[in-house]
Amino acid sequence: MYAQVLDQNDSGVKSREDMSxxxxxxxxxxDAGEKIxxxxxxxxxxxxxxxxxxxxxxxxxxxxxxxxGNWITRAPTLERKAILLAKVQDEAGHGLYLYAxxxxxxxxxxxxxxxxxxxxxxxxSIFNYPTLTWADIGAVGWLVDGAAIMxxxxxxxxxxxxxxxxxxxxCKEESFHQRQGFAIMMKMANGNDAQRRMAxxxxxxxxxxxxxxxxxxxxxxTHSTRSMAWRIKINGNDELRQKFVDQTAPQIEFLSLTxxxxxxxxNEEKQGYDxxxxxxxxxxxxxxxxxxxxxxxxxxxxxxxxxxxWVRDGLMAHARKNAARTVAKGENENVQ
Amino acid sequence: xxxxxxxWEIFIRGQHGMSHRHVGSLHxxxxxxxxxxxxxxxxxxxxxxxxWAVEALHIAASVPSDKGPLFEPSRSKxxxxxxxxxxxxxxxxx
Numbered sequence: 286m287y288a289q290v291l292d293q294n295d296s297g298v299k300s301r302e303d304m305s306x307x308x309x310x311x312x313x314x315x316d317a318g319e320k321i322x323x324x325x326x327x328x329x330x331x332x333x334x335x336x337x338x339x340x341x342x343x344x345x346x347x348x349x350x351x352x353x354g355n356w357i358t359r360a361p362t363l364e365r366k367a368i369l370l371a372k373v374q375d376e377a378g379h380g381l382y383l384y385a386x387x388x389x390x391x392x393x394x395x396x397x398x399x400x401x402x403x404x405x406x407x408x409x410s411i412f413n414y415p416t417l418t419w420a421d422i423g424a425v426g427w428l429v430d431g432a433a434i435m436x437x438x439x440x441x442x443x444x445x446x447x448x449x450x451x452x453x454x455x456c457k458e459e460s461f462h463q464r465q466g467f468a469i470m471m472k473m474a475n476g477n478d479a480q481r482r483m484a485x486x487x488x489x490x491x492x493x494x495x496x497x498x499x500x501x502x503x504x505x506x507t508h509s510t511r512s513m514a515w516r517i518k519i520n521g522n523d524e525l526r527q528k529f530v531d532q533t534a535p536q537i538e539f540l541s542l543t544x545x546x547x548x549x550x551x552n553e554e555k556q557g558y559d560x561x562x563x564x565x566x567x568x569x570x571x572x573x574x575x576x577x578x579x580x581x582x583x584x585x586x587x588x589x590x591x592x593x594x595w596v597r598d599g600l601m602a603h604a605r606k607n608a609a610r611t612v613a614k615g616e617n618e619n620v621q
Numbered sequence: 622x623x624x625x626x627x628x629w630e631i632f633i634r635g636q637h638g639m640s641h642r643h644v645g646s647l648h649x650x651x652x653x654x655x656x657x658x659x660x661x662x663x664x665x666x667x668x669x670x671x672x673w674a675v676e677a678l679h680i681a682a683s684v685p686s687d688k689g690p691l692f693e694p695s696r697s698k699x700x701x702x703x704x705x706x707x708x709x710x711x712x713x714x715x
Contacts, residue, residue: 326685371665378661382645385646394625394648395625450645454644594624598624600651600654601624603650604654
């Protein structure tokens with residue numbers, strides 16, 4: 286899953302003349318499509334922007350496990366349960382790849398965790414909505430992971446090497462997520478009346494929050510110019526949102542469901558669908574912490590962290606003791 | 622007590638006789654746990670048959686500013702590539 290570019294301090298692009306020689310060389314490397322690696326020189330603002338974006342992205346993967354984890358014990362069959370478990374486990378892995386990428390920039394894992402827990406770093410707004418029925422698990426995979434893929438595929442070409450490589454791994458695993466979601470939706474949409482109603486209800490609730498995942502409209506977003514010049518971000522928010530609507534509208538039809546947006550209509554001229562923007566007031570309210578599940582989500586993360594402290598400390602103490610003992614015995618238990 | 626676990630770099634050997642390849646990193650308290658975690662994180666889809674875990678602080682790396690002196694000398698030695706030599710087709714397979 287994916288993090289929106291939520292709150293970057295992006296003051297725009299410097300002109301060539303305003304750049305130092307080092308900055309000019311750096312920009313030239315990016316313009317030439319070269320990857321920037323951890324030990325390379327980079328502007329402080331580039332480093333800060335990346336830590337923020339990759340950190341938010343990592344947090345989203347981890348917090349994103351919560352709405353789905355909610356249904357693991359109540360999945361309708363053993364097979365669905367195993368699949369959902371594998372999917373949620375993937376999200377943990379994605380969080381880990383991304384934390385590792387952020388750490389190459391000089392921030393520690395504990396610092397990132399702390400900033401999330403103190404509300405100083407955000408995660409994607411979508412995970413502050415509840416998963417009320419099993420159909421929501423279908424809709425999350427289909428729509429939320431679908432929107433995430435749309436965002437993440439171009440990020441495989443982002444300028445920072447470790448981030449790009451993490452995205453390659455993630456994208457490889459992500460299409461399973463979307464397809465398992467759509468498979469649930471197909472089953473529900475072709476089921477009995479109650480199941481069809483559940484599928485429709487899930488779509489009704491998830492549609493606009495999914496559109497929000499691409500971030501506010503470009504015209505209201507002053508944040509994009511510099512991150513685009515640095516190829517931290519590749520596409521505009523509206524461009525990706527349009528692409529998502531164009532891909533998803535026919536799938537809604539395929540499922541014989543109805544889009545909650547009455548204005549969704551094919552526009553022959555622009556060769557794309559017209560659609561209604563989500564309620565941006567709601568979006569900013571959810572970001573601020575006033576969504577339906579913000580407190581619950583962050584509370585669950587903090588509790589897991591605090592409850593797990595004795596395990597982390599215990600394992601570390603055990604490792605230190607073992608290492609000391611190995612030295613004392615003059616043994617080497619490493620394998621060749 | 623600061624309890625952040627050390628960082629480990631993970632290398633995986635795939636099925637087809639290739640050498641171990643760096644796949645990413647993770648935190649673990651010791652080597653045993655590093656390998657267990659690597660199995661869960663990096664081999665969920667049959668990616669490998671063998672895992673190496675190396676504590677990151679034991680890896681020595683070249684520095685970017687040495688790129689020139691280290692790697693440029695090999696650029697001019699094009700004769701190290703077989704295509705440098707023009708061998709007539711008549712000479713047969715070579």
